[in-house]
Amino acid sequence: MDTEGLRSFVRAAELGQLRHAALELGVTQQAVSKRIAALERELGVRLFNRTARGVELTPDGQAFLPHARGIVAAVERAVTAVRPGFRALRIDVLGLRSAQAVVLHEYWRSHPGTNLDVVTLRVDDPRTAAAAVAAGDVDASFRTVTEPASLPHELRMIHAFDSPLELLTGPRHPLAAARELTPEQLRGHRIWVPGIAPRSEWADFYDQLTIAFDLRLDAAGPHFGDEVLLDVLAGSADVATLVGSRDRYIWPTGHDLRRIPIVDPAIVYPISLILPRTNPHPGLRGIVSHLDTLPKPAAPLWRPSWTVEGPPHAR
Structure with a gap:
């Protein structure tokens, strides 16, 4: 079923005129009329009666309207869920009591409008978590691939904090x-x-x-x-x-x-953040900037050989 036909039907029913629905949807009145006609043919019922004042719902149209509204709303939610800048920023942490989760909670408390989804991938191998970032299942992961050369080319790994x-x-x-x-x-x-x-x-x-x-x-x-x-x-x-x-x-x-x-x-455990090399979620910029403000442990320090060096500047 054509979702644009459903959207045209819903707006025409709510506004009472095909012309007004067309203006709101940014298409011609003829396009709205054709979409609704195609929807009526698919359903095998008449949804509107045309009058001098515009359009009025038939009994079938009245019965169909709440279902059509639900479908249109669900489609809009689905599109929003995967649109960068609108969908929640999904970040993987090792556990909800881990330092990574504590740091994210501190950030969220200072930026309460952030649409943030903190998840814990049930994996031990950090390369599996990296694959989840590459696939778009999460936007970033607080994991460290201790052999950086094995990290997929489309990803980068930055030092988050110690x-x-x-x-x-x-x-x-x-x-x-x-x-x-x-x-x-x-x-x-x-x-x-x-x-x-x-x-x-x-x-x-x-x-x-x-x-x-x-x-x-x-x-x-x-x-x-x-x-x-x-x-x-x-x-x-x-x-x-x-x-x-x-x-x-x-x-x-x-x-x-x-x-x-x-x-x-x-003794310092260096925590890294894996994220896409290009087109990362816009919300990551604020997170990465926050990481750079965290207090640094006093020297002397011991870190493992695979520590990712350099400050976590956003790019």
Whole structure:
């Protein structure tokens, strides 16, 4: 069924004259008349009676009008949903408690009119997330392809911000009373990071981290969720984990967990943003500009070898 015929019928019914409908739609009165005639032939009913004052709906036209309005409105919503500048900006984050989601929430709070859709692609391989950006399933993704040469040519990857790591422990852990810790002080302590997925960017990060500082990283066992991890830390005298300083974690007051910054050097997880090289969603410009205003961690820093250098300027 021709949607332009439906639109012409709806406007003619609402305005009562084919001439007025034609002016609003930017076509000739003859074009509106032909569209409605074709619609009547397809339906096998007469929708209008022509009068000296214009057009009046027949009983069939009255019955058809609310359905036609619904179809026209649905088509307009569908077109708007995929029109850059009108549809929501869709950005993939690793999790809704991640530093990326926290930063996006801060941006949205300062720009409440932003039409933003934050999603979490259930993938571990960042190349899969990059493919989703290339396909237009999302407009950008806070992921890092640690081998930039494998990134599709139509995409680019910029440095978004640095996420300094903290040691998260329970109150009985031997390091729990420290105000700051150096990587050297972490040696020999069990750092439990369950759920490190093969081929993920964080797997590469932790591999390099353990080699650089000779840390005892334990990735054994499935990851049953943050709540279980926090419960284990609260009751343990020898298990700790690493979290980003901006990552959002909430635990019961009785857990008495401690977040301890790591310094000299600060261990930094570099977060990147993957986006189209040409014609990105207009809403990304504001996001990228906001990223450039985020506080930078104090030197000295340690980053993995695949860090994307340079400020995240919008282009």
